[in-house]
Amino acid sequence: MADYCRGSIVGVCYGRNADDLPTPDKVAQLVQLHNIKYLRIYDSNIQVLKAFAKTGVELMVAVPNSDLLAFSQFQSNADSWLKNNILPYYPATKITYITVGLEVTESPDNASALVVPAMQNVLTALKKVGLHKRIKVSSTHSLGVLSRSFPPSAGAFNSSHAFFLKPMLEFLAENQSPFMIDLYPYYAYRDSPKKVPLDYALFESSSEVIDPNTGLLYTNMFDAQIDALYFALMALNFKTIRIMVTETGWPSKGSPREKAATPDNAQTYNTNLIRHVINDTGTPAKPGEELDVYIFSLFNENRKPGIESERNWGLFYPDKTSVYNLDFTGKGAVDMTHSANGTNSNGTTWCIASSKASESDLQNAIDWACGPGNVDCSAIQPSQPCFEPDNLVSHASFAFNSYYQQNGATDVACSFGGNGVKVDKDPSYDKCIYLTNRGINKTAASNMTAIANTSSSTRAEACAWIASFFLMTLISFILNLGNVLDASF
Numbered sequence: 001m002a003d004y005c006r007g008s009i010v011g012v013c014y015g016r017n018a019d020d021l022p023t024p025d026k027v028a029q030l031v032q033l034h035n036i037k038y039l040r041i042y043d044s045n046i047q048v049l050k051a052f053a054k055t056g057v058e059l060m061v062a063v064p065n066s067d068l069l070a071f072s073q074f075q076s077n078a079d080s081w082l083k084n085n086i087l088p089y090y091p092a093t094k095i096t097y098i099t100v101g102l103e104v105t106e107s108p109d110n111a112s113a114l115v116v117p118a119m120q121n122v123l124t125a126l127k128k129v130g131l132h133k134r135i136k137v138s139s140t141h142s143l144g145v146l147s148r149s150f151p152p153s154a155g156a157f158n159s160s161h162a163f164f165l166k167p168m169l170e171f172l173a174e175n176q177s178p179f180m181i182d183l184y185p186y187y188a189y190r191d192s193p194k195k196v197p198l199d200y201a202l203f204e205s206s207s208e209v210i211d212p213n214t215g216l217l218y219t220n221m222f223d224a225q226i227d228a229l230y231f232a233l234m235a236l237n238f239k240t241i242r243i244m245v246t247e248t249g250w251p252s253k254g255s256p257r258e259k260a261a262t263p264d265n266a267q268t269y270n271t272n273l274i275r276h277v278i279n280d281t282g283t284p285a286k287p288g289e290e291l292d293v294y295i296f297s298l299f300n301e302n303r304k305p306g307i308e309s310e311r312n313w314g315l316f317y318p319d320k321t322s323v324y325n326l327d328f329t330g331k332g333a334v335d336m337t338h339s340a341n342g343t344n345s346n347g348t349t350w351c352i353a354s355s356k357a358s359e360s361d362l363q364n365a366i367d368w369a370c371g372p373g374n375v376d377c378s379a380i381q382p383s384q385p386c387f388e389p390d391n392l393v394s395h396a397s398f399a400f401n402s403y404y405q406q407n408g409a410t411d412v413a414c415s416f417g418g419n420g421v422k423v424d425k426d427p428s429y430d431k432c433i434y435l436t437n438r439g440i441n442k443t444a445a446s447n448m449t450a451i452a453n454t455s456s457s458t459r460a461e462a463c464a465w466i467a468s469f470f471l472m473t474l475i476s477f478i479l480n481l482g483n484v485l486d487a488s489f
Helices: 002-006 024-033 046-051 065-073 075-086 112-128 159-175 185-191 221-235 263-278 359-370 392-406 457-488
Strands: 010-013 038-040 058-063 094-102 136-142 146-148 179-182 243-248 292-296 350-353 420-423
Touching (some): 038 292, 046 075, 058 065, 065 112, 136 243, 221 243, 263 292
Parallel strands (some): 094 136
Antiparallel strands (some): 350 420
16 A cells, blocks of 8 residues: 555666765755655665665665675675665665666676576575565666567567576566666667657657557657566566666767757656656556656766766756756646736745645755755744744745745745745735845755655545545444453453
């Protein structure tokens, strides 16, 4: 029930192949600012695990390819790794997945045969400490595991990988772990621009591609690639394994021949992707199916080898400013309220708290704004001009606006995970004066808002009904038990 009620999630990959990135504790602050709840890292770096303790952010950690031999050979190596690298930080740091190996079929040293034994030893180590149901074990793959992906219904795994894929799929099915795939429609377009329309890769297509075998209609490449995997799994009779996209994204800059690598296209792809995922749209073959997705990547990474685009997948620059606007709610972070004559005469806007925001969200936002956000919140303390009315919406509105004005009065500076609202009517009252950005000359810290766990209203209603049902059943059981006990005496 918990998984059902959660809905699809959007996370972000935190790669660190760079020499100019913020320290992990600063990254943790940035992630919390934008309400990013799910993060993938590519190792089990102790400093990162420490930085994310008590943040509520769920981490996917990794056993890199270089450790596969040691982990596959001896159970004691997996036991020691878990004891030294995971257990000291869990559960303060929420670790929910361990990926064993990274796209091994693409690796030049061909470590494929080591993956499943290493996965098994990691699982055994988790079982020894009773965490095998809380932390899932899997491995990530490129789309190269398929020999055919079009039409989607003809999706098939590459037979040369069968020797390790079959036991891996059996492992995943037995342990209810997801099949993890790294998907990049960008590369499909870049390498075959005459065959793959750009709008089809960007979720912007107005036309449809028909699968001749099923009659299913596809309006974007992402869905077609996902369904190719579903059909490949079904062809091997693995019908219960769910798919998780552990990397996808679009570069904002590239070499001269990579004309589609632009901030606009990156923004379009990721915005449409988020909207597609959090609405639990599913795919043509699996409508309504939940699909968890991780966007690559948190930062531009200057030490990544290869052509220019390799170093420009980030949502943020190393100085923590954003590369382009991105709304993780999928709904638009700004709700502009207009006065009778349209906008206020001098164009000034303010940021206030949404009346629809939950108390917990508002309290968390106030705590952040008045702490790491560097807002002077003395005015909302007792006996101060903005303390009354003494409620969270009023206090949050003052804090939100102060942060908004100090950070350039940009749309994103008023997001607060979708809980901020821009207005053009001055919210000041009595002696409580709300700041404006005139005279403030500060650079916006970021242009991105995030909320990574939004479920559909239908699911919310169903979950509420299920919870009520269980509550009533429990009450009925207790009352009946009392009657039985009374009768026995």
